[in-house]
Amino acid sequence: MTVLDTATQVLTTKYQRSVADYWNKEKDPVNMRLGEVDGTYHHHYGIGDVDWSVLEGDEGTREERIVKELHRLEGNQADYLLSQLGDLGPEDRILDAGSGRGGTSFMANLRFGCQVDGISISEEQVKFANDQAEERGVAGKVAFHFRNMLHNDFPDAAFRAIWNNESTMYVDLHKLFAEHSRVLQPGGRYVTITGCYNDVHGRQPSRAVSQIDAHYICDIHPRSDYFAAMSANDLVPISVVDLTAATIPYWELRAKAAVASGIESAFLTAYKEGSFHYLMIAADKV
Numbered sequence: 001m002t003v004l005d006t007a008t009q010v011l012t013t014k015y016q017r018s019v020a021d022y023w024n025k026e027k028d029p030v031n032m033r034l035g036e037v038d039g040t041y042h043h044h045y046g047i048g049d050v051d052w053s054v055l056e057g058d059e060g061t062r063e064e065r066i067v068k069e070l071h072r073l074e075g076n077q078a079d080y081l082l083s084q085l086g087d088l089g090p091e092d093r094i095l096d097a098g099s100g101r102g103g104t105s106f107m108a109n110l111r112f113g114c115q116v117d118g119i120s121i122s123e124e125q126v127k128f129a130n131d132q133a134e135e136r137g138v139a140g141k142v143a144f145h146f147r148n149m150l151h152n153d154f155p156d157a158a159f160r161a162i163w164n165n166e167s168t169m170y171v172d173l174h175k176l177f178a179e180h181s182r183v184l185q186p187g188g189r190y191v192t193i194t195g196c197y198n199d200v201h202g203r204q205p206s207r208a209v210s211q212i213d214a215h216y217i218c219d220i221h222p223r224s225d226y227f228a229a230m231s232a233n234d235l236v237p238i239s240v241v242d243l244t245a246a247t248i249p250y251w252e253l254r255a256k257a258a259v260a261s262g263i264e265s266a267f268l269t270a271y272k273e274g275s276f277h278y279l280m281i282a283a284d285k286v
């Protein structure tokens with residue numbers, strides 16, 4: 001029998017290795033500068049009204065005001081996601097699938113006091129987030145693991161809730177929801193916030209959506225795939241909210257920031273032409 005090293009067990013395809021490599025190297029100012037505002041590092045976008053007054057006044061501190069405002073909107077998004085997870089308490093255990101540098105997991109622990117496990121295929125992200133857990137003094141309650149969300153190695157029915165905050169576009173949804181369904185307790189809640197393409201616009205992704213795919217090496221799914229894969233895996237939607245209008249102001253502000261990454265115009269085009277939605281889906285495991 002061949003003994004496989006951990007990386008070989010976690011990363012089972014060349015595609016997954018290339019995605020892991022991207023996130024192991026990623027230190028983009030649009031994420032690091034925003035995280036430095038208060039030490040909570042996100043890998044997702046923002047929602048809510050922009051305070052456009054940040055563009056006015058002293059030029060020397062303008063970028064700092066924009067960075068703070070973008071960070072506030074990303075915090076709003078994570079708060080909104082957590083508010084969809086249902087009634088959770090300190091006795092619960094929950095899973096952040098695709099946990100990045102840990103932002104949403106730490107917010108979940110602060111909000112519910114419960115045990116949070118985060119998983120990522122980026123060893124650098126896992127290390128960063130575990131270092132943060134130590135610094136925050138919550139390492140006993142919030143732990144990050146180098147694991148694959150398609151075969152997460154947790155026992156059956158281990159979790160009361162699971163979420164993906166903008167991480168489903170890297171995986172096959174049928175495989176993902178089969179695995180989530182296995183580790184969710186009956187009556188447990190699943191929530192995702194995701195960018196998905198609009199089946200009504202066309203059966204294939206638009207040019208702007210394809211540009212987003214190329215930028216992040218991901219494969220944005222059509223809206224229909226989410227519901228087909230959920231219903232095939234005992235996940236019954238309870239709430240679906242189109243957050244597209246709520247995220248456009250974030251992108252408009254981000255397009256004016258020095259920390260802009262260059263992908264802003266593709267998001268704005270995709271959302272405004274209707275080929276792409278920013279969606280929250282909450283479902284219960286039956």
Ligand code: GPP
Pocket residue numbers: 028030031042043044045166167169194195196212216218220261263
């Ligand atoms: C990254 O967030 C999010 C993704 C890679 C998923 C793509 C999301 C879609 C909705 C299509 P990030 O904070 O690392 O990205 P950025 O560096 O652009 O801020």
Ligand code: MG
Pocket residue numbers: 030031042043044045
């Ligand atoms: Mg970001």
